[in-house]
Amino acid sequence: MLGTGPALAGLEFLPFALGVIAGSVLAIKLGYRLAPRTLLVSGGLLTAAGFAWFGLTLGAALLATAVLIALTVLPRTSPPSRAEQADDRDALLARD
Known part of the structure; x- marks a missing residue:
């Protein structure tokens, strides 16, 4: 990120932001299907x-x-x- 402009730095963070969004959606859907213990153990691993x-x-x-x-x-x-x-x-x- 050092040495790049704000627009390029934002674009470099875009995959991370999309991953967070996808992970949030996936976590909600898995929360309805799996037991809490399974989610906690898999999240910890x-x-x-x-x-x-x-x-x-x-x-x-x-x-x-x-x-x-x-x-x-x-x-x-x-x-x-x-x-x-x-x-x-x-x-x-x-x-x-």
Whole structure:
């Protein structure tokens, strides 16, 4: 991405974006057909295979950095749980 313009960088990310869209659609369809345990196990194995592939292609130091970012940043950006949403709603109602 370095050294390319914004339009070319966007085009280079296009396959990733299309993969995310296709994966989301597939996950919803599989969620209706398969048991949750099957989806969780297969998702975990797929994630492990992806980390192994990154480790083999990018090197251990870069993989460790990616895992560290994934474990520290991504959980903080996840949507709130239903309990947290209920607490927030109750706090808003109590202020009024």
